[in-house]
Amino acid sequence: MRYLTGWIYWVVLAVVIGFLGSSKREEKRIDPNKTVMRQMPTYRFGMYFIGIILTGLFGFLGAGAIHDGAQKENPWLIPVIFLGIFSGILCCLAGYILYAKHIFFDEKGLIVGRPFRSNLSLLWQEIEKMEISVNYLCLYGSGGKRIVKATPALENYDLFADMAKRMCSAKQIKQNGGEWKNGECVMVRRVAAYTIFGTAIFMLICIFVLGQMGDYELAKMFTRPDMLVFRITLILAIAIFLYGIWLYLDRIRYTKNEIIFSTLFSKRTFSWRELKKIRRAKVGAMEVEMIFLTFQGREYRVNSLKYRKEYQNLLDFVIDLALTQGIPTENL
Numbered sequence: 280m281r282y283l284t285g286w287i288y289w290v291v292l293a294v295v296i297g298f299l300g301s302s303k304r305e306e307k308r309i310d311p312n313k314t315v316m317r318q319m320p321t322y323r324f325g326m327y328f329i330g331i332i333l334t335g336l337f338g339f340l341g342a343g344a345i346h347d348g349a350q351k352e353n354p355w356l357i358p359v360i361f362l363g364i365f366s367g368i369l370c371c372l373a374g375y376i377l378y379a380k381h382i383f384f385d386e387k388g389l390i391v392g393r394p395f396r397s398n399l400s401l402l403w404q405e406i407e408k409m410e411i412s413v414n415y416l417c418l419y420g421s422g423g424k425r426i427v428k429a430t431p432a433l434e435n436y437d438l439f440a441d442m443a444k445r446m447c448s449a450k451q452i453k454q455n456g457g458e459w460k461n462g463e464c465v466m467v468r469r470v471a472a473y474t475i476f477g478t479a480i481f482m483l484i485c486i487f488v489l490g491q492m493g494d495y496e497l498a499k500m501f502t503r504p505d506m507l508v509f510r511i512t513l514i515l516a517i518a519i520f521l522y523g524i525w526l527y528l529d530r531i532r533y534t535k536n537e538i539i540f541s542t543l544f545s546k547r548t549f550s551w552r553e554l555k556k557i558r559r560a561k562v563g564a565m566e567v568e569m570i571f572l573t574f575q576g577r578e579y580r581v582n583s584l585k586y587r588k589e590y591q592n593l594l595d596f597v598i599d600l601a602l603t604q605g606i607p608t609e610n611l
Contacts, residue, residue, distance in 0.1 A: 312385065313383040313384060313385045313390070314383070314384055314385065314435055314438055314439070315381055315382070315383050315434075315435065316381065316382045316384065316429060316433050316434060316435045316436060316438070316439045317378075317380070317381035317382070317433060317434050317435075318377040318378070318380065318381075318432075318433060318434070319432065319433070319434050319584075320434075321471070321474075322377055322474065323374045323375075323377035323378045324374070325374075325474060325478060326370045326371070326373045326374035326377060327370070327371060327374040328478075329367070329370045329478060329481060330367045330368065330369075330370035330371035330373075330374060331367070331371075332367070332482065332485065332512070333363055333364070333366050333367030333370060333485065334363075334364055334367035334368065334371075335367075336363065336485050336508070336512070337359075337360050337362075337363030337364050337367065337485075338360075338364055338367075340508070341356070341359075341360035341363070341364075342360075344356060344360075345357070345360070359488060363485070363488070375394065376394045379392050379393065379394040379395075380392055380393070380394060382427060382429070382439065384439060384442055385442075386403075386442070386446070387402065387403070388400065388401050388402040388403055388405075389401055389403070389427075391426060391427060399426070401420065401426065403446040403447065405420060405421070406418050406419065406420065406426075406446075406447050407419055407420060407421060407423070408423070409443060409444075409447040411440070411443075411444070414430060414431070414588055415428060415429065415430050416428075416429045416430075416436075416439070416440050416443060417429075418443065418447070430587075430588070431587035431588045431590070431591070432470060432587050432588065433587075434584075436587060437568065437583065437591075462534055462535075463532055463533065463534045464532070464533055464534075464589060464592060464593070464596075465530060465531075465532050465589075466530060466531040466532070466533075466581070466586040466589040466590075466593065467527065467529075467530040467531075467586075468526045468527065468529060468530070468585055468586065469527070471526050472523050472524075472526040472527035473523075475519055475520070475522055475523030475526060476520065476523040476527075478519055479516045479517070479519040479520035479523060480520075482512055482515065482516035482519070483513075483516050485512070486509055486512055486513055486516070524543070525542075525543050528541060528542060528543045529541070529542050529543070529585075531581065531586065531593075533593070533596070535551075536550060536551060537549060537550050537551060538551065538572070540579055547574075547579075549574040549575070551600060551604075552604075553574050553575060554572060554573070554574060554597075554600065554604075554606055555573045555574065555576075555606070555607070556571075556572075556573040556606065556607045556608070556609070557570065557571070557572060557573075557597050557598075557600070557601050557606055557607070557608045557609070557611060558570070558571040558573070558578070558608070558609040558610065559571070559594075559608075559609065559610040559611050560609075560610060567582060567583060567584050568583040568590075569581060569582050569583060570583075570590075570593065570594060570597065572597070581593060597611075598611055
């Protein structure tokens with residue numbers, strides 16, 4: 280009965296958090312015609328997922344260990360259980376903060392979401408200063424108070440940056456950025472990969488800690504029939520870690536002479552002189568912007584969502600190439 284209760288808890292909590300983590304309801308409540316800039320769903324739901332795992336593992340398995348009297352031999356058991364549950368709650372709160380820090384905007388103004396506080400509504404005319412670089416965009420209100428700091432990692436950042444440039448061009452202060460390092464630029468999904476690695480390592484630590492509680496010895500927890508949850512968690516952690524490796528190795532490197540497309544299983548190098556066509560398009564239901572570069576009769580695409588910080592640099596670079604080398608373009 281105890282294990283059935285645990286599984287019911289995880290399922291119910293996952294459904295509730297999935298409902299609370301969706302911003303569709305707030306989009307309809309505020310204004311369905313406004314565009315929303317927010318954290319990518321992977322990040323906020325990732326924090327919810329970690330919170331569910333932590334509270335479930337430490338809560339139910341810890342309670343089972345206490346019921347078996349494990350705290351008598353291991354007095355540190357109860358503080359560890361409470362620490363694990365508290366960490367899970369903090370992860371859920373972090374997921375809520377990532378959800379609540381969103382910005383609705385249109386040509387009239389913007390509505391800034393603030394965690395644990397009411398939203399802040401502003402007209403574009405109330406913005407006194409804007410700072411923009413390759414890695415961030417900041418808006419300041421009266422008294423020089425910073426209202427918004429947005430990075431290319433946010434969903435719909437490109438639309439927000441274009442809108443802000445158009446509405447606040449007279450108040451724009453440019454910051455330096457986008458410098459070449461060692462003669463090359465590297466486009467890598469670093470933040471996503473590190474988040475995945477951290478999640479996998481955290482799950483492995485949870486397995487190890489809980490495996491030392493009472494009679495849940497590390498050597499036994501993968502063989503006992505009632506410890507199926509440990510085997511499932513270990514498989515998930517390994518799969519997540521391997522996915523992180525794939526993300527980290529999926530990168531693009533380019534210099535002023537050549538470009539290299541690298542993945543886990545392949546590596547292709549092309550000279551810019553081999554570039555035959557540059558095409559820019561929005562793809563899919565989310566209308567994700569991509570650049571399509573044609574080398575040797577094959578198109579290689581660069582996704583603006585995957586490489587949000589470096590995408591604009593590459594776009595500017597290939598536009599310059601098109602102008603100087605007379606390369607055919609489409610939608611640039």
